[in-house]
Amino acid sequence: MHSINRLYLPKLKLCHLKSRGFARACVILAAAVLCGCSHVDVHSDKVRGVAYVRVDDVIKHHPLYPQLEQLNNAIASINFEASLPHAPLTPAQIAAQTKDLNAQLQAAQSRANAVIASKQQTYGQQEHDAEVAAVKAAGIDPAAAGLGQAMNTTSQAQAQAAAAAAQQNYAEYQRGVIAQDNAAMQSIAQQLSKAADDKLRARAEQYQQNESDLSLKLAQEDSSQRMALRTQLSTLALTADQRKSVSDQLGALDKKEADQVNALRAADAQALLAYRKQLGEQTSAQIRAQQTSIQAQTGAKLSQRRDAVGAQLRGLGAAPVATASLPPDVRRRLGQIHQEYAAKFQADAQQAVEEYQATKSDLDAQFAALHGQGVTATGAAAKQLRDLQKRQNDLQMQIQNQIQREAVRLAKEMGFSVVFDNVQAAPGGYDLTNDLIHDIESQHE
């Protein structure tokens, strides 16, 4: 009714005029309004209480849309920059940067594991203290209840969870390191093969140039003789024998040149073959050397990590369990305390794992980019991109929520039974888009 009133009320004011003609007009108009005739007949055969909204179009009319567009442009700009071709790196640069990325990944994993272990320790102690307090409050000796210096089942569960997390981290680390090292080996092999191909191509071009030079030199050396012979051939007075003799000399001259060029070409082909073999052997040896080095590094990294995880797990010794027979209410309270601290630990551990995963994703993207596979932003640009995407999502959500609220309000006021978004075609129903745009715009005027 909101929009109907807006449309008709100014017209109804005309009823104040006294003439009979106008009075009759007023009666007609009032009847029209009373019979529910607005710009849409919601319950007609064509509409049947159904409306739809082109939300994408409404968003473009929202007062916050320019800000959303700015964020979209900034995101597109970062993505565009990330997709631009970069100067190729040498195998040494790739190896150095790979090493750096691996160090960052290892640091992130150590950080996550340290956080988890520290939380496990802190919450285990806090829970233990809370349990001791609860048991004391019930008038029971904590030592008799099995709550001496040791931590209880929660600590045990947390230790198990931390151990499982550490094992999982190690497995992930192992997979990641092997995959990255394989990719690094592949990349280095490609670079070395390409360098060998370039050298071979340069040598082949040099040989071709030499052959062309020889051909030209011979042609120049024999040019006067050839010209003399051709001049003789063009003389009509030559006998057949003389003509044959001159032709033979010309042919011999061509053959002499061709033979020399062919001899050089054959020698070049042989030299090129030998050079190809030599390059192949050199490249294979270099690749093998790099592979051996990378495999050794992989082994060392995995071994170091395995030792670190082992040490961490040894530090998470299991604790004895409270065995005393406790009254049901105390056991219930201890259960609550256990749940409370287990939930806190899970939340913190989850956060640590999520932070690690975010770092790992970024490092993976940097690794892919390093090997010419990635087209996404990395490093500082990736962080900026994430921030922008979050702001864009938040703003988009804010705009959409307001549109949703207004659409619901309008739908109720106008009496629709259902309103859709994302409609492909609409031979029927009512398009609520313009009403919504008008509504959104008028609210911010």
Add this chain to the structure above:
Amino acid sequence: MKRRFLSTLALVLGLMAAIGPAAIAADLTDVGFIDQSALGNLPAFVSANQQLAAYKAQLNGQFAAAMRGARTDADKQRISLQFQQEFSDKQNELVGPLYQRTQLAIANVSTSKKLSVVVDKRIVIYGGQDITGDVINAVRGSQAMASPQASPAPSSIGFVDQSALANSTDVKNASDQLQKFQAAQQPIYAARYKNATNEVSKQQVMADYNKAIQDEQSKLLKPLVDQTKTATATVARSKNLLLVVDRADVVFGGTDITQDVQNALNK
């Protein structure tokens, strides 16, 4: 005076008849919706998806090793197909039974509520019947589920498979051309972008690049999109449908007009 009153009354009635409702039609009430993300969060689905993700990680390693041993493009293609099939088989094994149970639950709940169409919650702004809770309860239940006795009633809401329409040769050709155009334009604008000395110039290059791509998109794809929209609207009108939505948004029921639209486009 009496005659004047009667004539006015006749005029009013005439006007009411002229501008009143064209026909008395029942409002559409047989539309349901479901929150598919809530279904996806059921422990059974979460567990199945976790198992599938673990299997995929394992398969990825095997795939990479197999691809390294491939000598020809044909080998690579064969290996890709083989691994896709293995993944698909595992997906069917883990998620298939759950998916079937959910489909049956949706069908049963929809039939009991006399719904002719159930769509995804994302496309419903207002109204409709939310059957998410009923379906979740049915899926969680332990009893075996039978197929519903009756098919859904004919619906005034139609749907069209946009992905099937996008697979037409014309659309594919246009998309390929657009990709080629984009690939050709990128180095040109990349060079301009690199030479831009400040943020404003960079933004301008970006804007020019986006405009060039959008213009080409409008040139290549918009006529096809318009053609498809017209064909969809014509078919929908001929079948007395009120609205047509994308097949991806329909969970149950509805009137499928994809083939009719394809036929109309092929004429």
